[in-house]
Amino acid sequence: FYENKAYQLGQRLFxxxxxxxxxxxxxxxxxxxxxxxxxxxxxxLVDQAESMYGDPSILYQRKTIxxxxxxxxxxxxTSIIDRAKTIEDATMGGIKLSKMVEVIEAWxxxxxxxxxxxxxxxxxxxxxxxxxxxxxxxxPFEFFDWSKRVFGWYSSGISxxxxxxxxxxxxxxxxxxxxxxxxxxxxxFLDANSKIVKSHI
Numbered sequence: 001f002y003e004n005k006a007y008q009l010g011q012r013l014f015x016x017x018x019x020x021x022x023x024x025x026x027x028x029x030x031x032x033x034x035x036x037x038x039x040x041x042x043x044x045l046v047d048q049a050e051s052m053y054g055d056p057s058i059l060y061q062r063k064t065i066x067x068x069x070x071x072x073x074x075x076x077x078t079s080i081i082d083r084a085k086t087i088e089d090a091t092m093g094g095i096k097l098s099k100m101v102e103v104i105e106a107w108x109x110x111x112x113x114x115x116x117x118x119x120x121x122x123x124x125x126x127x128x129x130x131x132x133x134x135x136x137x138x139x140p141f142e143f144f145d146w147s148k149r150v151f152g153w154y155s156s157g158i159s160x161x162x163x164x165x166x167x168x169x170x171x172x173x174x175x176x177x178x179x180x181x182x183x184x185x186x187x188x189f190l191d192a193n194s195k196i197v198k199s200h201i
Contacts, residue, residue: 005036012038013144021155023144026061039141041154051153059139061105068099070129080127101125107139 013023016038024039043063046056070081084101101124110118118134145155190196 009036009038013142016041017144017146017155018158021146021149021157021160025142027140027142044141046153048152052151054148054153056153057109057111059107059141063103063105064100065103066099067101070101070103070124074129077127077129080129081124083126084124085126103129107134109137109139110135 009025013025015023017023020041022041024041024044026037026039028035028037039061043061045060045062047058050056050058064087067081067084067086071078074081081101087100087102103122103124105122106120108117108119110116116133116135118136120130120132120134121128122130146158147156147161149156188201
């Protein structure tokens with residue numbers, strides 16, 4: 001099962017990297033095993049100035065989770081979860097989704113050996129759900145970059161590389177479309193005595 005799941009995640013990781021530039025898999029404890037899930041890179045946020053050279057010290061993951069699921073995950077935080085404001089779905093004209101809340105999970109790497117200032121926190125708008133010291137010097141993610149940018153943490157995908165070519169193709173398709181619309185079934189009238197060769201036309 002885990003080999004098959006890892007293979008499927010690898011495929012998604014590669015596909016995400018080709019489209020948006022960076023594929024991502026998150027690792028987390030799952031009872032006695034290591035859990036893993038695909039994370040869309042748009043869920044991840046870093047400080048652009050700090051990560052100019054590609055090495056952020058703080059990473060945020062923004063995710064939308066059902067309130068009922070959160071209550072099951074954090075049974076001692078029910079009151080905080082109930083007070084949390086629900087999000088609005090922009091694709092549905094600002095309709096409030098009463099059961100969905102935005103959850104922010106963040107990791108701050110230690111600033112140096114034995115500093116004990118690393119932090120892992122999970123919070124919602126109404127309060128903190130989980131907090132612990134983060135002693136590792138890495139984030140619990142594995143990334144695959146299609147093409148590293150000169151500056152910054154985010155990467156470029158195939159879609160970025162082909163953007164200019166695609167724009168030119170689109171222009172040509174518009175020209176062809178207009179030409180077909182105006183003259184797709186042309187009629188030419190000739191004088192019978194003109195002696196014009198049809199193949200020349």
